[in-house]
Amino acid sequence: MSRTTNSPTTPSAAAPGRTRARRLPGTLWLGLVRGGVELREYVRERDSIIFGFAYPIVMLAIFSTVFGDDDPIAVDGTSVGFAQYFLPGMVATGIMLSTYQTLAISIAVERDDGSLKRLRATPLPPASYFLGKVVLSLTTVLVQTALLLAVAALVFDVPLPDDPARWATFAWVFVLGTATGAVCGVAYSSVPRSGRSASAVVVTPLLVLQFTSGVFFSVSQLPGWMIDLSSLFPLKWLAQGMRSVFLPDAFAVAEPSGAWQAGTTAAVLAAWLIVALVVGTRTFRWRRRDDG
Amino acid sequence: MQNSRQGTDTSAVRVRGLRKRYGTPRTGYKDAVAGLDLDVAHGEIVAVLGPNGAGKTTTVEILEGFRGRDGGEVAVLGEDPSRAGRAWRARIGVVMQDSRDMSELTVLEKVRATSAAYPDPRDAEEVVAAVGLEQKARARTRGLSGGQRRRLDVALGIVGRPELLFLDEPTTGFDPQARRSFWDLVTSLRDDGTTILLTTHYLDEAAQLADRVVVVRDGVVVAEGTPETLGGPEARTPVVAWEQDGVRRSERTDRPTALVARLVAAAGPDGEVPGLTVTRPTLEDVYLSLIGETADEGAPRTNRHDDTAGDAPAGTEAA
Numbered sequence: 001m002s003r004t005t006n007s008p009t010t011p012s013a014a015a016p017g018r019t020r021a022r023r024l025p026g027t028l029w030l031g032l033v034r035g036g037v038e039l040r041e042y043v044r045e046r047d048s049i050i051f052g053f054a055y056p057i058v059m060l061a062i063f064s065t066v067f068g069d070d071d072p073i074a075v076d077g078t079s080v081g082f083a084q085y086f087l088p089g090m091v092a093t094g095i096m097l098s099t100y101q102t103l104a105i106s107i108a109v110e111r112d113d114g115s116l117k118r119l120r121a122t123p124l125p126p127a128s129y130f131l132g133k134v135v136l137s138l139t140t141v142l143v144q145t146a147l148l149l150a151v152a153a154l155v156f157d158v159p160l161p162d163d164p165a166r167w168a169t170f171a172w173v174f175v176l177g178t179a180t181g182a183v184c185g186v187a188y189s190s191v192p193r194s195g196r197s198a199s200a201v202v203v204t205p206l207l208v209l210q211f212t213s214g215v216f217f218s219v220s221q222l223p224g225w226m227i228d229l230s231s232l233f234p235l236k237w238l239a240q241g242m243r244s245v246f247l248p249d250a251f252a253v254a255e256p257s258g259a260w261q262a263g264t265t266a267a268v269l270a271a272w273l274i275v276a277l278v279v280g281t282r283t284f285r286w287r288r289r290d291d292g
Numbered sequence: 293m294q295n296s297r298q299g300t301d302t303s304a305v306r307v308r309g310l311r312k313r314y315g316t317p318r319t320g321y322k323d324a325v326a327g328l329d330l331d332v333a334h335g336e337i338v339a340v341l342g343p344n345g346a347g348k349t350t351t352v353e354i355l356e357g358f359r360g361r362d363g364g365e366v367a368v369l370g371e372d373p374s375r376a377g378r379a380w381r382a383r384i385g386v387v388m389q390d391s392r393d394m395s396e397l398t399v400l401e402k403v404r405a406t407s408a409a410y411p412d413p414r415d416a417e418e419v420v421a422a423v424g425l426e427q428k429a430r431a432r433t434r435g436l437s438g439g440q441r442r443r444l445d446v447a448l449g450i451v452g453r454p455e456l457l458f459l460d461e462p463t464t465g466f467d468p469q470a471r472r473s474f475w476d477l478v479t480s481l482r483d484d485g486t487t488i489l490l491t492t493h494y495l496d497e498a499a500q501l502a503d504r505v506v507v508v509r510d511g512v513v514v515a516e517g518t519p520e521t522l523g524g525p526e527a528r529t530p531v532v533a534w535e536q537d538g539v540r541r542s543e544r545t546d547r548p549t550a551l552v553a554r555l556v557a558a559a560g561p562d563g564e565v566p567g568l569t570v571t572r573p574t575l576e577d578v579y580l581s582l583i584g585e586t587a588d589e590g591a592p593r594t595n596r597h598d599d600t601a602g603d604a605p606a607g608t609e610a611a
Contacts, residue, residue: 022411023379033408037397044396044432115393121356121386122452123378124409287358 021138027125034124034132035139042136043101053100053140056094057148060086064156073218078250083156087148088242089215093176094148096206096235098141099181103133104188104202112195112288120286130186137182145174159245166245169262173241180234180273187280193289208214220254227256234272237265304369304456304487305332305355311363312511324350326511327364334455337478339502340492341495343583347511348491349389352460354388355489369456382410385454385486387445389461394433394441399425402433403447410452422480423447424473438465446474450481457481459490461524463497473499495576506576509583523578535567 042048064083072079110116119129152158161167192198210216211224213236221229230236243251244260252260307330315321325347333340340350353359354366357373357380366373371380397405405421420429423443428436433444442465449457454571459478463471471494478488478501492498498505499519506516515523532551533542545551548570554567573581 024382024411025408030409033405037401037405040401041396048421110393113393113397114388114391117358118386118388118448119395120358121381121384121388122406122409123382123411125378145468 002236009289024123027127028131030124030128031131032135034128035135038132038136039139042140048102052097053144055097056144057092057151060090060148060152061155068156071198075254076250078248080247081156081158083152084158084246086159087152088246089239091145091148091242092235092239093210094144095141095238096181098144099137099178100185100188101202101206102140103137103182103185105198107189108192108198108202109195111285116286117202133186134182137178141178160195161245169241170245173238173265174272175247176269177238177241180269180276183273183276183280184234187283190283190285202242206235209233213239215239218254219256235268237268242267254280299318303331303367304334305330306367307364308356309364310351310354310361310366312354312359312361323511328508328512330506330513332487332489334487335482335485336503337482337490337501338504338506339498340489340491340506340508341498341579342508346508346518348508349460351508352458352489352491356458358386382452383455384534385449385457387457387459387462391441391445394436396432396434398430399433399444400429402444403451407451412453414451414453416451419447419451439467439470442466446477454486456487456489459488461491461493463492463494471497495579499575507579507582513525515582517553519575522575523582527578527581528573530572533569533571534565534568540567540607
């Protein structure tokens with residue numbers, strides 16, 4: 001007996017041989033596709049643009065305008081304008097906003113609303129999903145930092161370093177800070193219990209750290225215990241690393257230890273990177289907690 | 293296990309003795325799925341029916357690879373879903389029950405981005421048109437209505453050209469017209485050779501689409517068959533009902549015409565039998581009796597042509 005024409009064993013479009021004939025798209029390519037999706041969603045979401053992307057630039061503009069006419073800040077006879085003093089903290093804050101905050105909130109929301117579960121049902125490799133997040137973070141942080149430096153230099157006349165060694169320092173602090181912030185964001189995304197609570201749960205610790213890590217106030221104005229506590233977290237070191245790039249060397253004396261501590265900065269950021277990577281990969285969930 | 297009705301070669305889905313329980317030692321355990329068997333042949337549309345909490349979604353999510361199981365054998369397209377990889381996922385399509393993941397992407401962008409992950413996807417624009425969203429192709433998904441979102445879910449489920457499609461209550465919230473066009477879409481997918489496992493609350497949907505219906509209750513299959521034969525001949529026996537001396541009477545019989553003839557003969561000079569109805573149990577009647585929603589087996593739940601008062605609906609007597 002031969003097959004009849006409407007036999008269910010002769011599917012026209014879904015024959016196994018046909019799907020196997022073509023190869024699955026590559027992980028890297030799909031990561032770039034995901035990156036495009038992430039960027040499009042990001043720029044169309046007004047909240048993320050206002051509260052993540054523009055925030056450090058707006059803060060720099062406000063503080064520099066309000067305090068710009070005050071006396072320059074001086075350490076050991078070397079003085080800088082307020083905008084220059086404020087810039088490193090805003091660069092560090094911008095990095096944490098575009099990495100940690102953006103990723104932690106977006107992943108928490110995507111887990112809560114089922115986006116992650118839906119992606120899990122497709123042949124998209126998990127690595128491509130995270131690659132897309134990296135593309136998003138890297139693009140936003142690069143554009144954001146470039147804009148921040150441009151506004152500082154062109155609008156507030158902040159002298160940018162001309163020593164290549166300082167730009168080399170900037171490069172490694174920037175790259176390490178971005179990587180650490182991104183991985184921390186992925187790991188922390190499992191903390192909020194729902195998408196609705198994500199913003200508050202993610203933003204609050206970063207906001208507190210901005211005040212206690214010497215971003216808004218000079219560390220010399222803060223009590224010792226507060227600095228010790230903040231020194232456990234990456235933002236303090238990221239800001240300190242950026243101060244070593246954008247402030248004169250004489251300002252190192254104003255640091256709690258009296259030095260820029262490049263080695264400690266690298267060590268603390270790297271430690272957070274590794275710990276968050278281990279914790280993040282072990283605790284990452286594709287589904288909500290209440291979903292089995 | 294050679295005694296199965298379908299050989300493993302021809303089954304798209306083969307489930308034997310599936311078990312899944314939820315709970316903790318403190319709260320106690322509940323069996324959501326308690327030894328369930330299921331076969332779906334290639335090219336077949338099977339509808340899984342059952343009340344809320346019967347274990348339908350748990351079963352489907354195990355088959356989709358979202359959940360682990362506590363016992364039993366599962367083969368979906370020849371692989372164990374809990375261990376299957378990307379190549380397997382490229383061959384299945386999933387339309388989940390609740391999705392709220394709408395974003396700032398347009399309908400077409402979302403479908404296109406999803407299609408990128410598959411080796412041999414359908415054309416994104418064709419899929420958007422097939423689900424009736426071409427008017428909304430360039431609209432942000434966040435602004436879609438409930439029914440439109442559901443159609444987008446379906447578009448995302450089929451854009452990868454799946455061999456096997458899971459549809460978990462796909463038409464919940466559809467208006468009648470949208471359901472009709474969705475049924476046409478499913479029928480065209482079947483004509484394309486797609487195997488479909490569908491869960492639904494709607495009996496007419498199962499009757500319309502399914503080659504076979506499986507009724508699940510308390511985590512086990514309580515009946516299966518074509519929509520026409522489900523429940524067996526016994527459940528399909530017509531019921532003749534009439535009034536005699538003001539009392540409602542009914543009788544199940546394979547030969548309703550003969551009974552009616554007797555009643556007419558016994559009636560008064562005008563040959564009128566008061567309140568006469570002949571009812572063939574619908575799929576819904578059979579289904580409700582299978583899941584224990586009706587206790588009264590003598591009278592079918594609906595008496596569509598009956599206009600006499602005092603006929604207690606069987607549903608109200610359900611234990």
